[in-house]
Amino acid sequence: MQVDEQADKQVGMATEIGNIAGDAQSKPARDQTSPMKNALQPKQSNKFLLPAIALALAALGISIWFVLGRFSSNPAPTATSTNVAGSKDQPKAISALGRLEPQGEVIKVASPSALGTSRIVKMMIKEGDVVKQGQVIAILDSYDTSVAALLQAQSQAQESDRNLAKVRAGAKSGDIVAQEGNVLSAAANIKSLEANAARIKAELEIAERDYNRFLQVYKEGAISQTVLDTYRLKVDTLQGQLLQAQQQVQQAQFQLRQSQGQLSSVQEVRPIDVQYAEAQLQTAIVNVKKAEVALDLAQVRAPIDGQVLKINSKVGEIVSQTGGVIEIGNTSQMYVVAEIYETDIGKIKVGQKATIESEAFEGEITGKVDRIGLRIAKNDVLGTDPAAKTDVRIIEVKIKLDESTKVSGLTNLQVRVKVEV
Structure with missing residues (x-):
């Protein structure tokens, strides 16, 4: 739009200069009624005519060069995805915007308590820590009570076991x-x-x-x-x-x-005595398992191997129902979620090569298309161009990066993606 306006201005300027030159050329024709006057001023008219024509041609040439130069340049992508025509040395590609995310997406770890009213008494990790699956990341306020209940249940189970052995021995x-x-x-x-x-x-x-x-x-x-x-x-x-x-x-x-x-x-040794002692032992074992479950519910554990991206609940607070305790992701393997136009999705295949760029890191990162989404959605990643479309139908395509170290700490970063088709 801006390019067209500037081109129109340049053409208009050239037209005005041409009109001036035309007026200068037409004046001698109008003055032919005075032969004496024309005989006295032929050199003066030719003196202004040639510079005006040269100036008009120069302005017209500059305008044409400017317009063609602006239209031939490659503007930055402003839509979710665009087709990029390739040359003989460069294959065809589809450009799109995308975002970085860890393998398996970002997981919000919630409180294991069924009531959801647990209060955190101790946090075992901090942001950026790498944790293993099952590792305790937070202790809830019901922990001490659960430990005492488990010890009592274990003691009763041991007593029941000894009683059964006594009955069996006679x-x-x-x-x-x-x-x-x-x-x-x-x-x-x-x-x-x-x-x-x-x-x-x-x-x-x-x-x-x-x-x-x-x-x-x-x-x-x-x-x-x-x-x-x-x-x-x-x-x-x-x-x-x-x-x-x-x-x-x-x-x-x-x-x-x-x-x-x-x-x-x-x-x-009466069978009925043995059966009674065995029933008592089984009841005690069930109580131990119930106490173990209650103790496990008093601890928040990491569901996967990954890195702590954000802590949403602090010590002394009730666990957030929306944000959970922490956000965790497997940043050892990063993915790019590219938003591809629904009209271009037919050209995308699993295994195609892709390159990723962003101002947040130097150079390019390569990857391959790993998974293609199964449903149409609205675009979430928006560029900086105010004229870009903001309500388009896209399909999310996940690209597995060949090297994740450079961007392991940049979850949700907006990137530019080119998929070779």
Whole structure:
């Protein structure tokens, strides 16, 4: 637009000069009515005519040179992408604006807390630090409580594990030996009581024979009633002693059976006891895992290997819901997101070479088309030309840089891209 206006001005100036020269040339023709006057001024008219014509031609030539020179120059790209016609030595290319971003884009690391109201008590990194995946970058206010809960759960799990081992092993060997001794003692006691009962029974049989013999003698009148009563008393006494001895044997036999049952109980491991102990252990293990999850939620970890680009939340602040804790990106491999016109996207292929330029770094950086977007969008990267289009339909094309060291610290930098087609 400006070029056309300047060209029109130059042409206008040349036209005015030509008109002046024409007027100078036409004056002698108008003065032919005065032959005497024309005869006196022929040299004066020729004196002004030739310089005017020369000046007009010079001005016209300068105007044509200026216009052609401005139109033949290559202006800086002002649109999102433009076709650049190549010469024999230079291949054809599509120019576009783009921006730098790390591999995998910039990630905003949010708080792991489900409620999103956690407060940062300690920041473990600073801007520019290189971190590894899983590395702790911030500690939240629930950390101390979570540590205590985990220690308690681990202690309960250890106790449940020991109890299960105890149930599976059964009673102590000392308890088993002691119970076996009780069984042997009860058996020996039975034998002793049975022997005593047998002795009393033998004595009773003798006393009964004596009583029967003296009873016959008493009937014959050979002995008195007193003597007979003495033998009768002895029989009754032995009968009582025998009954008592038999009861003692029965009681000893019952004690033996009890001791044997206790021995079996001590030696036996009941399946139901094992199952109960196992269930207690499983519950304790689940509690440990829950405590571990709670502790992990009290820490903010890096999701990828990369570099900390920006810290959005400071110590003492509640984690930002929009910006997260930090912004991180894998700056070891940088990409350029070029915005290509939808009309040019058919010429872009994966693997094509590209060059990137910017005033922020010296020289050029080369790369290759790595991925072509799948949807049409509006351009985000705008040039400095106020006459450039600001609402165009583009497709984002990602270009993988061959060398990222030079621009690893320039995320979101606007660059100029040329893709060889």
